[in-house]
Amino acid sequence: xxxxxVGSIAFDAVKTPAGERERMLGGAATHFALAASFFDQVHxxxxxxxxxxxxxxxxxxxxxxNTDDVEQVPGGKTFFWKGEYAxxxxxxxxxxxxxNVFEHFEPKLSQASRDADVLFLANIVPALQREVLxxxxxxxxxxxxxxxxxxxxxxEDLVDVISRVDCVMLNDAEIRQLTGKxxxxxxxxxxxxxxxxxxVAKQGEYGAGLVTREGFFALPAFPLEHVADPTxxxxxxAGGVVGYVAAHPQEDVDHDLLTRAMAYxxxxxxxxxxxxxxxxxxxxxxDEITARVGELQRMTHFADAPVALRG
Amino acid sequence: xxxxxVGSIAFDAVKTPAGERERMLGGAATHFALAASFFDQVHxxxxxxxxxxxxxxxxxxxxxxNTDDVEQVPGGKTFFWKGEYAxxxxxxxxxxxxxNVFEHFEPKLSQASRDADVLFLANIVPALQREVLxxxxxxxxxxxxxxxxxxxxxxEDLVDVISRVDCVMLNDAEIRQLTGKxxxxxxxxxxxxxxxxxxVAKQGEYGAGLVTREGFFALPAFPLEHVADPTxxxxxxAGGVVGYVAAHPQEDVDHDLLTRAMAYxxxxxxxxxxxxxxxxxxxxxxDEITARVGELQRMTHFADAPVALRG
Numbered sequence: 001x002x003x004x005x006v007g008s009i010a011f012d013a014v015k016t017p018a019g020e021r022e023r024m025l026g027g028a029a030t031h032f033a034l035a036a037s038f039f040d041q042v043h044x045x046x047x048x049x050x051x052x053x054x055x056x057x058x059x060x061x062x063x064x065x066n067t068d069d070v071e072q073v074p075g076g077k078t079f080f081w082k083g084e085y086a087x088x089x090x091x092x093x094x095x096x097x098x099x100n101v102f103e104h105f106e107p108k109l110s111q112a113s114r115d116a117d118v119l120f121l122a123n124i125v126p127a128l129q130r131e132v133l134x135x136x137x138x139x140x141x142x143x144x145x146x147x148x149x150x151x152x153x154x155x156e157d158l159v160d161v162i163s164r165v166d167c168v169m170l171n172d173a174e175i176r177q178l179t180g181k182x183x184x185x186x187x188x189x190x191x192x193x194x195x196x197x198x199x200v201a202k203q204g205e206y207g208a209g210l211v212t213r214e215g216f217f218a219l220p221a222f223p224l225e226h227v228a229d230p231t232x233x234x235x236x237x238a239g240g241v242v243g244y245v246a247a248h249p250q251e252d253v254d255h256d257l258l259t260r261a262m263a264y265x266x267x268x269x270x271x272x273x274x275x276x277x278x279x280x281x282x283x284x285x286x287d288e289i290t291a292r293v294g295e296l297q298r299m300t301h302f303a304d305a306p307v308a309l310r311g
Numbered sequence: 312x313x314x315x316x317v318g319s320i321a322f323d324a325v326k327t328p329a330g331e332r333e334r335m336l337g338g339a340a341t342h343f344a345l346a347a348s349f350f351d352q353v354h355x356x357x358x359x360x361x362x363x364x365x366x367x368x369x370x371x372x373x374x375x376x377n378t379d380d381v382e383q384v385p386g387g388k389t390f391f392w393k394g395e396y397a398x399x400x401x402x403x404x405x406x407x408x409x410x411n412v413f414e415h416f417e418p419k420l421s422q423a424s425r426d427a428d429v430l431f432l433a434n435i436v437p438a439l440q441r442e443v444l445x446x447x448x449x450x451x452x453x454x455x456x457x458x459x460x461x462x463x464x465x466x467e468d469l470v471d472v473i474s475r476v477d478c479v480m481l482n483d484a485e486i487r488q489l490t491g492k493x494x495x496x497x498x499x500x501x502x503x504x505x506x507x508x509x510x511v512a513k514q515g516e517y518g519a520g521l522v523t524r525e526g527f528f529a530l531p532a533f534p535l536e537h538v539a540d541p542t543x544x545x546x547x548x549a550g551g552v553v554g555y556v557a558a559h560p561q562e563d564v565d566h567d568l569l570t571r572a573m574a575y576x577x578x579x580x581x582x583x584x585x586x587x588x589x590x591x592x593x594x595x596x597x598d599e600i601t602a603r604v605g606e607l608q609r610m611t612h613f614a615d616a617p618v619a620l621r622g
Contacts, residue, residue, distance in 0.1 A: 017493065038620045063622035088493050182328065182399050185534040206517035209534065216610050218531030223496040223520065247618050259613040286620035299527050300611050302570040307558050309349045309597035311374035 002041040002066075003246040004113045004139075005032045005239075006132050007122025008102055009046040009060070009070065012277060013082035016089065018228040024277035025056050027079060028122035028145065031232035034281045035239025035268045036120070037063035038289060039247035043113040045069040045132075047101040049076035062282055069113050076101035089230050090204060109135045118246040120238060121165070123147050126157035133164055141245050141253045143167035145238060151177050163195035166253065169238050171202045185211060198258055200241065202234050208262055214255035219262050222270035222296055229276040236272035236281060240265030267292040313352040314557040315424045315450075316343045316550075317443050318433025319413055320357040320371070320381065323588060324393035327400065329539040335588035336367050338390060339433035339456065342543035345592045346550025346579040347431070348374035349600065350558035354424040356380040356443075358412040360387035373593055380424050387412035400541050401515060420446045429557040431549060432476070434458050437468035444475055452556050452564050454478035456549060462488050474506035477564065480549050482513045496522060509569055511552065513545050519573055525566035530573050533581035533607055540587040547583035547592060551576030578603040 012026030029046045036042050042065040048056075052072060060067050082096035107128060114137050121129040121144035129144055136142075142165040150158050151174060158178075162168055168191055172184055181187035188199035188211035201209040207220040244261035251257050267289050274280045323337030340357045347353050353376040359367075363383060371378050393407035418439060425448050432440040432455040440455055447453075453476040461469050462485060469489075473479055479502055483495055492498035499510040499522035512520040518531040555572035562568050578600050585591045 038622060039618065040621075088487065176399065183534075183536050183538065186536045189536075203517060206514060207529075207531070209531070211534075216534045217613070218518070218534070218610060219613070220518070220520070220529035220531065223494075223522075223527045223529070225494050225497045225500075227494065244618060256614065260616050263613050264618070286622060289620060290617060294615075297613065297615060299529060300613075302528070302530070302574050302608065302611075303567065304605075304608060305571050306601060307350065307555060307575070309600060310351075311349060311597060 001117040001246060001249045002043060002112070003036055003118045003120070003243065004043040004045060004109065004116035004136070005029050005036065005120045005122060006045040006107050007032065007124055008079050009044070009048050009052070010079040010081055012231060013080070013096070014229055014231055014276060015084040016229050017085070017087050018226070019276065021276045025059050026081065026231060026277055028235045030060060030278060031235035031272065031281070032120060032122055032239035033060060033065045034062055034278055035236040035265070035272070036243035036246070037065045038268070038286060039243030040118070041066065043069060043116060045107050045109055045113055047071045047073055047076070047105045049073055049078040049101050052078045059278055059282055066112065069108070069110050071108065073101040083231070085230060089227055107132050107135070117249060118242060119143075120242045121145070121161070122235065126150050126154050126161045130157065130161045130164065133161065140249070141166050141242070143169055143238070143242050145169050145234070146174065148174055148177060159194060162191065165196055167198040167200060168196050169200040169202060169241070171204070171234070175199070175201055184209060185216065197253075200262070202237065204230075207266065208237065210255070210258055210262060212255045212258065217255065217259045217262070219266050219296070220300065222266060222292060223299070224270060224274065227273045230273050231277065233269045233273050237265040237269035240268040263293050263296050264289065266296060312428040312557060312560045313354060313423070314347055314429045314431070314554065315354045315356060315420070315427035315447070316340050316347065316431045316433060317356040317418050318343065318435055319390050320355070320359050320363070321390040321392055323542060324391070324407070325540055325542055325587060326395040327540050328396070328398050329537070330587065332587045336370050337392065337542060337588055339546045341371060341589060342546035342583065342592070343431060343433055343550040344371060344376045345373055345589055346547040346576070346583070347554035347557070348376045349579070349597060350554030351429070352377065354380060354427060356418050356420055356424055358382045358384055358387070358416045360384055360389040360412050363389045370589055370593055377423070380419070380421050382419065384412040394542070396541060400538055418443050418446070428560060429553060430454075431553045432456070432472075433546065433549075437461050437465050437472045441468065441472045441475065444472065451560070452477050452553070454480055454549070454553050456480050456545070457485065459485055459488060470505060473502065477507055478509040478511060479507050480511040480513060480552070482515070482545070486510070486512055495520060496527065508564075511573070513548065518577065519548065521566070521569055521573060523566045523569065528566065528570045528573070530577055530607070531611065533577060533603060534610070535581060535585065538584045541584050542588065544580045544584050548576040548580035551579040574604050574607050575600065577607060
């Protein structure tokens with residue numbers, strides 16, 4: 001089986017309290033692919049410029065990821081983002097967003113990418129997400145990410161594409177913005193009415209929640225003594241979740257499968273933020289992931305010990 | 312066995328997106344006692360004014376709570392707080408803080424309160440918390456809460472009293488402010504070096520974390536479709552946690568016991584915020600708590616299902 005991701009490939013300049021990088025490989029599709037490639041063959045669809053070299057392609061191809069649909073635009077420059085994180089790492093300021101080749105990106109999927117078993121639509125213009133869905137030949141599971149900008153300026157398209165996917169993965173604040181509801185549970189239940197079977201609410205340092213028609217699940221983030229760079233955490237998380245689904249082609253994608261998937265996404269995202277950009281996940285091992293999922297299980301478990309209550 | 316809490320008893324005026332109350336019973340000791348009384352005999356120590364009537368005493372005495380040490384100051388007025396919550400319920404603005412009789416509060420504990428097995432020092436001046444500790448005859452477990460104000464203006468006293476208790480329960484932001492560390496794990500480990508054996512980090516709508524020398528535990532908040540009034544959530548949570556400890560006099564207060572305690576605290580706090588002030592917890596039943604703890608266990612559980620990872 002295989003998994004296709006469509007989204008940004010970028011160079012990032014990032015400053016955090018832990019240090020600074022002037023130019024490193026980034027982008028949603030990149031972080032997603034590095035995580036998802038632990039689970040299945042990944043096809044990356046996204047644009048880069050002439051400045052994107054063999055070194056960057058080599059990182060993208062980690063664990064056999066296919067880059068045939070990485071479109072290198074002649075004379076173009078790769079998407080560039082420059083940002084700086086505050087001391088608490090929870091807020092960030094964007095200094096530069098040069099869309100470059102990403103501005104006129106028109107996803108063209110090869111037959112192999114169209115035939116993928118599982119599809120992830122990273123954060124791009126909702127109309128393009130719908131266009132990609134139309135190119136695909138019937139994936140078993142589809143998920144999407146988005147952002148506040150599209151909720152503001154392309155809400156109708158976004159609502160439409162949400163109605164066509166199985167799973168929505170957004171930040172808490174975006175879910176509230178999209179629905180106008182303060183309660184994440186109520187907001188997620190409204191999203192379910194639009195069509196998807198699952199809503200994953202990303203909560204940054206606090207972890208993530210899952211709402212399906214079967215119920216609710218919540219998983220805290222893995223606690224870290226040191227966070228170097230939060231960039232890409234959400235995309236690594238998505239790569240782990242969607243990759244885990246892709247690795248279980250015989251199972252229904254139900255509440256139970258997604259809870260296990262979220263544990264893997266949470267584990268990989270926690271490694272992602274330990275170092276800058278792709279540095280940590282590029283050299284991550286399967287054993288390290290398995291061990292961290294085990295730790296997550298221990299640190300969320302409490303014994304069922306009923307107590308005699310008064311009154 | 313018994314449990315003593317020292318802290319504020321108040322009248323609150325609260326406005327939230329769900330509604331408004333002009334004057335209702337509140338205060339840290341009140342919310343704490345209502346929760347803790349499910350587990351053990353509670354003694355409340357705190358000041359009230361002439362305006363505190365039989366109706367309020369009756370609520371305080373729910374489930375047999377002892378109010379012999381509620382000092383009614385002749386001619387005084389009860390602590391009054393007026394605040395308003397923003398639409399997302401995560402931020403609040405204080406409009407009025409009339410300390411009244413709370414301003415010159417000098418805790419005087421009866422012998423029964425001094426002899427309690429477990430002691431909770433709610434958020435009061437750190438020097439008074441130390442003074443109360445000195446009056447007690449050797450509780451098996453002591454915990455405290457505090458606030459940003461004391462970190463700002465009475466840091467030395469606060470650090471000193473922290474060194475004398477078993478458990479510190481603070482908000483994430485307060486833990487960061489107190490230690491200057493961005494990582495809650497690192498910050499909590501620093502607090503452990505000061506003396507306590509446990510640090511509970513309260514994270515509002517996201518739940519709570521526990522750090523001990525034995526490890527880390529995290530529990531999400533119980534997901535609610537509707538939150539009426541977040542006031543007192545942290546104190547109900549503390550009442551559930553500390554109450555659960557009091558209900559287990561034969562057990563060491565170790566990591567495992569505190570994880571179970573946090574499940575009860577989380578369950579009771581979730582009921583607290585469903586209605587205004589003490590309305591919901593005053594008529595809460597033991598069965599409702601037990602059922603919600605069970606739901607918490609289900610919604611945090613994921614199956615241990617190893618997957619063959621690539622690479």
